Amino acid sequence: MSEDVFNAYGLHVLSKGTPLNEKEISRIFQHQIDYINIERRAGTAAEEPRSRDPFSAYNPLLRPLYYDAVAGAEQLFEKALVEGRIYEDDVKESFQPLVENFRAERDVVSLLLMLNSQDDYTYQHSVQVGMLSYYIARWLGWSEEETVRAGKAGFLHDVGKCRIAEVILNKPARLDDEEYKEIQNHPQYGYEILSRSFDDKGVALAALQHHERVDGTGYPQGLTGDQMHPMAKIVAVADVYSAMISSRVYSEKKDLLFVLRELYELSFKELDPDVTHTFIRHMIPNFIGKRVELSNGEFGTIVMSNPTDFFRPLVHVGEQFIDLSVVRDLSILHVNM
Template identity: 25%
Template sequence: MPAKEYEELIGKRLTASIYGAKGTMLIGEGTILLPSHIEKLANFKIKASDVEAVEVQEPETETESEPELTTEREAREVSGGSAADTREKARLAGEHLNHIDFFVHQNSIVPLEQVEEKILPYIRETAMRYNMFQVFSELKDQGDYRYKQILGVAVMATALGKRLQMDEEELALLSTAAILYDIGSVQLPSSLINKTARFDTHDYAIMKQHTVLGHELLSKSGVDPRIAAVALEHHEREDGSGYPNSLTGDQISRFSKIIALADVYMALTSDRPHRPAFTFFDAVEEIHQQILRNKLDSVIGITFLDLILVRQTGCDVILSDGRRGKILLTNVNYPTQPLIVLENDEFMDLSKVFDVRIQEVLG
């Protein structure tokens, strides 16, 4: 029987993941707390007052509103429609981006109403889905790398903004900024945009101008200055090593930091002419290293890692030695080295095993 101080938590939904003293995630965000969870809290000496949880709202039977998710498993099953439907939505969003690029190329102004009416609803809806792996799988069907990158960044940035508890007005601005952050690329030479080989020094210098061009284009189009700032700043870095103005720390807007991180993740996990896509955990490790090296904002970065790692709990994986297992616990201090339960029910803590790593996440 759980201690009295914990009893009122039973049946509530966690609004933030719970971690042990060493950074191991004990219970993931969104879990409905059962007596077994409460016993774990007591065993790990987690104070009831430190647990962030809310009452679960009963769905109203006389409305058509979507019922709340009640378990992590159910949350993973919510896909916003059939696979064919969601892939079609992604395809249409890519087409709308193509039309917007053509309009910008012809008129040197951004049709903001088209962005808000045609693309923003898809981004907001998709970002609320639980299974990000499925989202990125759908985006792989996009033939154009640029549109796949933009849609992925916008979805990821919106989900991250939600996790950072932005209000609806901020979240809408962030989503719009994420759709338009790379718009300056439309004004670059097509030969450069379509180049498959690595950029030489001259190419790279021209390419970097897309930040300035995008800022000028959006400012001229009358968008909110916070949206225009993202186009200018999304390649700036915390330590001043970015471009075009070598900004540091608080000189970079919060929107720009969020979208920069999402841009890095999507770039790492996409095939490029000069390298194959990073695996999920290789990308996570690279982002973790950039946080440690003060390239990316630490608060936003750790929140991002928590956002994507919590979705790995329960996922099937293939290890580098060919064995299969399931992720049981993740550790924010060792994001690429979770606790695995193997098919023979043996446990393996990858943070303590140096010759085995996760080869593939099966979802």
């Protein structure tokens, strides 16, 4: 071991310098520790050169399947514009192969970073919201059938944008009042298309209500939380998160942890608190092992999350461990991959 190892509850498991044999490795598995830092023992075979791609350990099918799903979303939008509807077989062909492969991935943060780029924002956003909606529903304890429906709802939530002119969708400057009103029509357009396409009210309502807010400040109907469909509450959280982390023609991509902090603030007024806090609680452990820059300019690694103070974890900096929940004058500025 090149450093001390602790489990998720802060219990010391192994000390720096411990040789790793079968017993020690078994202990690491028993404590459900995913990552450790080691030094190769003298006299052992040289390590094979590592790929510079930090995501080489991921399922190699994910990247091509993701871009297939993005291309599939574009085709769905085009067909919806021409025919006024979409087809179940097309959705399954586009999105289901990706679902089958990403459901086993545990590090959602790295997965999103790997699959996020500046191209095809509208279609990438649809795929990301589908993925995140699937994860959120699963984290909420929904059945597998309902979880897949939530993923489908997220994937199709923006299909109404097929009726919005591209000059408005991709406008680099601020929208004027008329353009903004037209953008606000896309939930209704999506509801009409999906109601015509499927005998599934929940999926159609998720499209209609994903810009509604639990405090009644959303659109198009100004609904409050008790009036929103549960699927729409999930898609709303996924939609906001994906939009904030994405590179767009009119917005800078934001740090993933910073966005979670913004979501946390929104959970007290606009977004459903149960859905949002479930999402944050399950996303935060994904940051364990990630390099971070602190507000004092130092760099470290997150080694343990804090279940009562999401954004102030335990950070390993040099030879010391800094508990940000105790050292309140320090904070995380950026998460670096």
